[in-house]
Amino acid sequence: MSDLNEPGWERKLLEKLAFENLKETRRRRRWGVFFKLVGFAYVGFILFLTWAWQNGTDSVSDGAAHTAMVEMNGAIGVGDAVNAEQVNLALQSAFEDAGTKGVILRINSPGGSPVQAGMINDEIRRLRAKYKDIPLYAVVEDICASGGYYVAAAADKIFVDKASIVGSIGVRMDGFGFTGAMEKLGVERRLVTAGENKAFLDPFSPQDPKQVQFAHDMLEEIHQQFIDVVRKGRGARLHETPDMFSGLFWTGSKSIELGLADAYGTVDSVARDVIKAEEVRDYTQRENFAERFAKRFGAEVAGGATQALSRVGIK
Structure with missing residues (x-):
């Protein structure tokens, strides 16, 4: 105031x-x-x-002669490092480029999904038939096993290092059984199903011989599909042995003897000496920053x- x-x-x-x-x-x-x-x-x-x-790849479509490379690095599966969608898109881009003289599939894979591997194998065959003048070679570095070899079998030739791991032509299904542990712990399994096989190979229930046989038959069918793909891809080059399709794997040098591979080579040597286009361009579909x-x-x-x-x- x-x-x-x-x-x-x-x-x-x-x-x-x-x-x-x-x-x-x-x-x-x-x-x-x-x-x-x-x-x-x-x-x-x-x-x-x-x-x-x-700008997801390093390739530049300027028409200059080059060797196109696509990498398969890691396990094969829908949610894994390698999947059919990405690999097939990369292969399509590589074959479609006017400057591509040959394609190299660079493989470092222990395998994975037979479905994804089969889809890549099918796409390689389709592209090779469509672009007859463009060869596709698989170059194995550390490992090309199981589903990785399923893919490689579609190539015109397979190049390896003498110490590469190649093969493992087989199919597996993994699981665990906990019934013994449950008995010791006093755990009661309560399971209600509609359909006698709905709890197929449930790890908390005793094995059902019929279900085990069914699973084995299914794996045998997929295994035979794998064998057919290898025989079709390798043809007369394959020197079959009793254990070739048993799931065993071999060194790169032994794989050449068996006809599972063709020769020694790296990405650079195949581009330079086989394709005759020394410049290598990477078409691999990688997850970029935006993704x-x-x-x-x-x-x-x-x-x-x-x-x-x-x-x-x-x-």
Whole structure:
């Protein structure tokens, strides 16, 4: 109240209000500039993601003569490092390029899904038939086993290192049995099914001989498909032995003796000496920055949403 009795208090009040208004205006301006910068950064980031998405391989389609390379590095399966969709897309791009003189499939794989391996094998055969003047060679580095060899068998030739691991032509089904442990722990298995085989090879129940035989017959059928693919791919080059299709594997040098492989070679030597196009271009479909960001961002959003919903009782 004392301020109101001072002379000129109206002017001081107006000055104070004007000063506060000026500070608020400056504050709004600074935030406006900040949000504009954030907006520009966001647009720039989206443009970068778009560019990265469209540049997933190192290949350049300029028509220059080159050797196209596609890598298979890791286990073969839908959710694994190698899958039919990515490999087949890469192979298609490699064969379609006007400058491709030959294709090298660089293999480092212990195997995996027979379905995915079969799809790649089928696509290789289709592309070789369509582009008759473009050969495809498999180059094995450390390992080409099981499903990896299933794929390699479709190649015109297979090149290895003398110490490479090649073969393992067989099929397996893994599982565990816990019935003994359950008895010791006093755990009772309670299982209700509609369909006598719905709990097929259930690890918490005793093995059913009929189910075991059914599984064995199924594996034998897939194994025979594998054998047929190898025989078709290798033809007269194959020197069959009693244990060739038993699941055993051999060194690269032994695999050449058996006709499972053709010769020693690396990516560079095959490109230079066999295809006669020394420049190697990588057509492998790799997960780029945009895809990694999208997956991680999606997982974080999904995780955050799940936590938020769990707090309100929705699970």
